[in-house]
Amino acid sequence: MGDRLGGSADDYVAGILRGDRRSIARAISAVENETATGRAILRNIQRHLGRAQLIGITGAPGAGKSTLVSALIGEFLGRGRSVGVVAVDPSSPFSGGAILGDRIRMERHSLAERTFIRSLATRGHSGGLSRAVVAVVDVLDAAGFDLIIVETVGVGQSEVEIAEIADTRIVVCPPGLGDDVQAIKAGILEIADILVVSKADLPLADKTELDLRFMLSVRDPSARQPAIVRVSSVASIGITELADSIDARRDLGVGKRGIGSRARMRRLFAQEAANLLRRRMTSIESPALDALCDAVACGDIDHEQASLQAMRLVMEGCR
Amino acid sequence: MSTAQRRIRVLMGKPGLCGHDRGIVLVVMALRDAGMEVIYSGRHNSPESLVEVAIQEDVDVLGVSILAGGHLGLCERLAKLLRERNAQDIVLLAGGFIPPEDIPKLKAFGVREVFRDGAKLEDIVQFIEQVAGERAAA
Structure with a gap:
């Protein structure tokens, strides 16, 4: 399909590497729709990948993920980093349509030059949702974004799958959703590198943090210990600490897309x-x-x- | 073997200070129920932000809802920004409380169609399906 941008895979790749926003946006559509052009784009950008740090953020609906992402964008832009975001929302199983509303919380960054936000619906991607997400992340990585955040609603297998591909996995736990038993049931302790207690300005946040600490304390001591960070995006509490915690993982060498890529590829x-x-x-x-x-x-x-x-x-x- | 279905993508938002969002939410839900992927950007968007989001999200259609009388200035600015960004292929639609005599002016700016209060949801769906189809074929 020849459009104004030329439409050939080479043109798109050149545009992506230049950081041209229209090229990035159109290339994302092409890879998401699994067109022939999209597949060629993906092949041609593979050797430009591996610079970005990939962060997965998941949690129940209303946990505060989008608001947290918005706060993190601001924090990392302030640290001189560019930030790409892939915000995943569910498609309707009935119509196949979707309402993608995560951006509303990130509105203040939509004009920021070093930010690119893309909404993705979970529609039946033939290679699975995580491959579609990886493809979109690849485009943003090739475009040179330092940090790429993938936000998913944490309710199901596909979200756990997406968590598997991220370098740093953050699970957002809002106060008031249930007791300590909920924490084991959801299996969130297993996938998280960092547990965020969101809405920390609310009184029940103390209880949520206590529950999480207790559940961690009774686990097998040899299991990986996630960090716990209390955050209030609206009151600007804990954002610096969370960003530090993300940076610390990068400095340890576990936070780069290139590391452990064979294991990730196998998954x-x-x-x-x-x-x-x-x-x-x-x-x-x-x-x-x-x-x-x-x-x-x-x-x-x-x-x-x-x-x-x-x-x-x-x-x-x-x- | 491409089985991923291409879906119509629409950005819906409210530019300016008008806060009446019942209508736009109804339209958003109708478009979703028609199988479209709708990015809803809420209230109080600037035209600059709407155009940037429309580009980042690679939408077929940008739909704006205005019920407080700013439609002429806002739509003129939106159409101008789309041209400046070389994105005039994104179809601009307007809806809300819009006096009939303003419709020719809006269309002259570059608004493709206007859906006034009382417009039928199925007409909006059908129109978007038609223009998105033309766009995909182009």
């Missing part, structure tokens, strides 16, 4: 392979797969063996 492969397999296995016409289903129902074969066989069948069918 991405695993997610994408699982997605591909699921799609094909549920849609392919195959008497052999049907026979396998019957065999399990009759007790002739157990689930694990059947799954392995099904995987083999689907793989062979792909060739």
Whole structure:
């Protein structure tokens, strides 16, 4: 599709590396829509990647994520860093449409030159949501943003998957959502590098912090210990400490996209392979797969063996 | 093998000081229900900020709702900024309390269509689907 910008992958890549905002925006659409141009752009920017520090922020709806992101943008711009943001919101399972409203809280930065904010809906990306997010992050990384923040609603597998790709994972825990048991249930202690107690100006924040500290204290002592930071974005409490904590991880060498990239790549492969397999296995016409289903129902074969066989069948069918 | 569906992207916002947002929220929900991805930027946006956001979000359509009488100045500025940023391909729509005699002026500025109070949601949806379709084909 030839548009005013030329529309070829090379033009987009040149524009991205120049930091041209229209090129960045259009390239993001191309990679998100998985067009041929989008795939070519992604291949051509791969060797320009690895400079950005990638931060994942997740938490329940209303936890204060967007407001916190806005405060962090201000803090890091003040530290001379440029900031890219990918704000993920759910698509409606009924219409496929989405209302993307995270930007409202970041309005004051929309004109900042060293900031680029993009909203992303969770729509059925064929390679899985995390691949789409990684692709968008790649474009922002190639465009030279020092820090890239991915914000997701923390309610489900895809958010945990996104957390897996970030260098620094922040879980936002607002006060008043429940007791200590909620903290174990959500599994948030496992994915967080930094736990943020948000809305720290509210009285219940003390209790939330206490609950989190208690839950951490009774865990296996060899497990990774996340930092706990109290933050009030509106009262400007704790933002400096949180930014310091993020910087400290970068200085330790764990905060750069390039580090541990093979392990991360494998996790991405695993997610994408699982997605591909699921799609094909549920849609392919195959008497052999049907026979396998019957065999399990009759007790002739157990689930694990059947799954392995099904995987083999689907793989062979792909060739 | 591209299965990701391209979706119509729309930025909806309220420029200026007008705070009446019932109408725009209704339109936002109708567009979502029609399968579009709607970036809602809330109230009190500057035209500069709306145009920058429209570019960053790579939207097909920028829709503004104005009920307090500033539509002529605000829309003129929005259209001018879109041209200055070489983004006049983004379709500019206006809605709200807009006197019929102002519609030709708005269209002369570069507003593609005006939906006054009383406009039907399905007409707005249909119009956006049509212009986004033309844009994708271009």
